[in-house]
Amino acid sequence: MKAIVQDRYGAPDVLELREIDQPAPGASDVLVRVHAAAVNARDWHLMRGDPYVARLMDKSTFGRRGPRQPVRGSDFAGVVESVGAGVTRFKPGDRVFGEADGAFAEFVCAPVTSVAHLPAALTFGQAAAFPLAANTALMGLRALEAGQHLLVNGASGGVGTFAVQIAKAYGAEVTAVCSTRNVDLVRELGADHVVDYTTTDFTRATAQYDVLLDLVGNRTLRDLRRPLKPGGTLVLSGGGVSRGGSLIGPVGLIIRGTLLAKLTRRHHIEVLEAVPRADNLRALADLAETGKVVAVVDREYPLAQAAEAIRYLEVDHARAKVVLTL
Known part of the structure; x- marks a missing residue:
């Protein structure tokens, strides 16, 4: 073959x-x-x-x-x-x-x-x-409840586009962070609010979120925790961009997040491990069949x-x- x-x-x-x-x-x-x-x-x-x-x-x-x-x-x-x-x-x-x-x-x-x-x-x-992207999004939103406010950093990527749609299917209010060229795309997928990171720093805005799903890995833990409500959840899911080779890359953020999760009580910090699961695929198939996720x-x-x-x-x-x- x-x-x-x-x-x-x-x-x-x-x-x-x-x-x-x-x-x-x-x-x-x-x-x-x-x-x-x-x-x-x-x-x-x-x-x-x-x-x-x-x-x-x-x-x-x-x-x-x-x-x-x-x-x-x-x-x-x-x-x-x-x-x-x-x-x-x-x-x-x-x-x-x-x-x-x-x-x-x-x-x-x-x-x-x-x-x-x-x-x-x-x-x-x-x-x-x-499979990989939608399953990652699904598992990354386990802490999300209907009516809560979610921010997705990296909303126009493979995982991000699924996360926006799954969150809307769950009944959440979604803020999507992306570049200028992708604003219309994430709006079409259902995002309630869009932050263009080329002009606005979402970590310095006044909005507060129940759950923040980080798919980029380019901000510090302090930055990512700043827009979270007390008791809110930060979900870290790798990220990084190819620059031809790196020593630590997004792994450094994951390690620091794992350590801080044991020490802080103000926020919940989850390091996402997206394991392939047939039952998740079947749930995603149902969402696709009903047109809630494309x-x-x-x-x-x-x-x-x-x-x-x-x-x-x-x-x-x-x-x-x-x-x-x-």
């Missing part, structure tokens, strides 16, 4: 389209013929081995010279080719979407715990945009142009999602 493979860390040029062996499903896996796969910031972090400290902290993912899994990609949508002996929920021919390492390929093996039936209302390209796809590229797709994500700061088609 054809797949996008890398042997060493580096810029997008390290990615190659190669013929490799087709994976075989284990007892609890499904083998999926991939029709579309989404590009995420996770892909360039793994591609570059960035930040460097991550190679030391997560040796199960990061090898010494390259990622443990040489095939990039994690989000996919496609058709079940075969299933493992212990799988009863899916059968060959089912249209599915989910998350598993090695999705930039003609076939991917995924554990049944991270796969769901594809909503009829979605194309393969739209469905592929959901996937915004900025660009589509053929599989062979995966390097160009990641380069676009890195350099041009793509709006919402970028998708590969097969």
